[in-house]
Amino acid sequence: MASPDPSKGGPSLPTKLVQKFDLDGHDLPPSPASSSPRNGRKYALATELVYTEHNDQYNSSSVPIYQSATFKQTLSGGGEEYDYTRSGNPTRTHLERHLAKIMNASRALVVSSGMGALDVITRLLKPGDEVVTGLDVYGGTNRLLTYLGKNGGIIVHHIDTTNAECVRDTITDKTAMVLLETPTNPLMQVVDIATIASYARAKNPSAIIAVDNTMLSPMLQNPLDLGADIHYESGTKYLSGHHDLMAGVIAVNDSALGERLYFTINASGCALSPFDSWLLLRGIKTLSVRMEKQQSNTMRIAQFLESHGFRVRYPGLKSHPQYELFHKMARGAGAVLAFETGDIKLSERIVESARLWAISVSFGCVNSLISMPCRMSHASIDPKTRAERNMPEDIIRLCVGIEDAEDLIDDLQRALVQAGAVRVSLDGLQALRIEDGHTVGEAEGAGFGAAASSSS
Numbered sequence: 001m002a003s004p005d006p007s008k009g010g011p012s013l014p015t016k017l018v019q020k021f022d023l024d025g026h027d028l029p030p031s032p033a034s035s036s037p038r039n040g041r042k043y044a045l046a047t048e049l050v051y052t053e054h055n056d057q058y059n060s061s062s063v064p065i066y067q068s069a070t071f072k073q074t075l076s077g078g079g080e081e082y083d084y085t086r087s088g089n090p091t092r093t094h095l096e097r098h099l100a101k102i103m104n105a106s107r108a109l110v111v112s113s114g115m116g117a118l119d120v121i122t123r124l125l126k127p128g129d130e131v132v133t134g135l136d137v138y139g140g141t142n143r144l145l146t147y148l149g150k151n152g153g154i155i156v157h158h159i160d161t162t163n164a165e166c167v168r169d170t171i172t173d174k175t176a177m178v179l180l181e182t183p184t185n186p187l188m189q190v191v192d193i194a195t196i197a198s199y200a201r202a203k204n205p206s207a208i209i210a211v212d213n214t215m216l217s218p219m220l221q222n223p224l225d226l227g228a229d230i231h232y233e234s235g236t237k238y239l240s241g242h243h244d245l246m247a248g249v250i251a252v253n254d255s256a257l258g259e260r261l262y263f264t265i266n267a268s269g270c271a272l273s274p275f276d277s278w279l280l281l282r283g284i285k286t287l288s289v290r291m292e293k294q295q296s297n298t299m300r301i302a303q304f305l306e307s308h309g310f311r312v313r314y315p316g317l318k319s320h321p322q323y324e325l326f327h328k329m330a331r332g333a334g335a336v337l338a339f340e341t342g343d344i345k346l347s348e349r350i351v352e353s354a355r356l357w358a359i360s361v362s363f364g365c366v367n368s369l370i371s372m373p374c375r376m377s378h379a380s381i382d383p384k385t386r387a388e389r390n391m392p393e394d395i396i397r398l399c400v401g402i403e404d405a406e407d408l409i410d411d412l413q414r415a416l417v418q419a420g421a422v423r424v425s426l427d428g429l430q431a432l433r434i435e436d437g438h439t440v441g442e443a444e445g446a447g448f449g450a451a452a453s454s455s456s
């Protein structure tokens with residue numbers, strides 16, 4: 001029965017929807033209908049991304065935006081599906097079902113931002129609980145965990161999550177959550193979700209494994225299939241693809257866990273608005289074509305930089321030290337890469353010389369972005385902590401869009417020349433090795449693992 005007083009909260013609405021919802025299409029699903037084909041067949045992801053069914057009374061092609069805070073009810077409580085948009089809204093429900101399908105989950109929930117998603121997830125924790133997480137986590141994640149450590153009585157262990165044994169040894173009976181991000185950003189370190197999940201299950205079966213999948217999106221990696229309990233990500237990035245909305249998505253296969261998360265969303269009122277739900281649904285339809293083009297552009301740019309002597313971090317390159325592990329988990333290398341120049345001032349000149357590449361935080365957008373994480377997205381992590389976590393201050397991050405690859409490379413090349421990062425000769429370009437602002441020779445080694453890097 002729908003909760004007559006939404007301020008009392010209560011998860012009645014989605015429970016009912018989940019029970020009525022039959023992937024095989026046997027029950028007539030409530031309006032809006034399931035996002036899956038009625039024949040129950042599972043298609044390839046590129047097809048599922050664009051395929052949605054809903055039973056709008058006018059047969060609209062696009063899912064309607066139910067821009068309504070309230071829905072009329074009957075006093076007899078005759079099974080109305082919606083009463084109040086904080087608790088449930090048809091446009092949002094449609095998006096959540098579509099996402100559940102794409103994220104290989106039984107239930108997906110959408111909230112107002114990626115950080116909003118992590119806020120909902122961390123409300124599963126109680127004072128005294130311990131969280132095991134990585135060193136190179138997203139700046140906002142670091143900020144929220146630091147806050148919870150100071151004010152929420154949560155004990156946060158930042159450890160090297162690229163070392164699964166190290167994670168195993170840190171997990172105790174007090175560990176309530178293992179929070180992983182892979183690949184990390186901007187260091188592009190890869191975390192072995194499956195191995196860590198199996199260690200965690202063995203050491204503390206009640207620990208929840210949550211994975212931030214923002215860097216790859218469900219197009220390229222499905223953490224739930226690898227053993228995670230919670231797959232969450234920022235919908236602001238690849239899922240939306242246009243930097244015109246903010247959203248966070250959470251997906252689970254355990255219905256009790258889904259209910260607990262839904263309770264917090266309804267209680268705190270952070271669910272995604274109907275309009276943004278509609279906009280995100282629209283973005284998701286082009287995820288596959290965007291990602292394919294973004295990845296092929298990224299690969300060309302990574303090869304361009306590496307072949308000219310820069311130390312490039314990109315899991316699509318064989319030089320990535322965790323290339324094998326990465327490709328065991330993911331179906332593609334994504335569209336973010338980082339490279340080092342050896343000199344902060346030089347990196348600043350490169351970033352400022354780029355024209356086509358907009359200086360901006362974030363990624364996943366159709367247009368290409370360039371940034372210096374230590375000055376921008378990771379500036380909320382203090383310099384001492386950044387140094388402890390081996391974050392090179394000169395690192396430049398490229399978030400590649402869908403533009404013409406030649407144009408992107410031309411613009412980058414011009415910026416490298418203008419900034420004095422390369423020597424131009426008849427043989428072409430060669431990265432210079434710069435220390436303390438002085439050119440000391442040509443960079444010798446390319447690749448992530450190369451010892452020649454002079455970065456500190």
Ligand SMILES: *Cc1c(COP(=O)(O)O)cnc(C)c1O
Binds near residue numbers: 116214
């Ligand atoms: C952007 C981002 C977030 C936060 O998402 P918002 O939508 O900006 O709140 C979390 N994790 C990662 C890896 C991100 O890149």
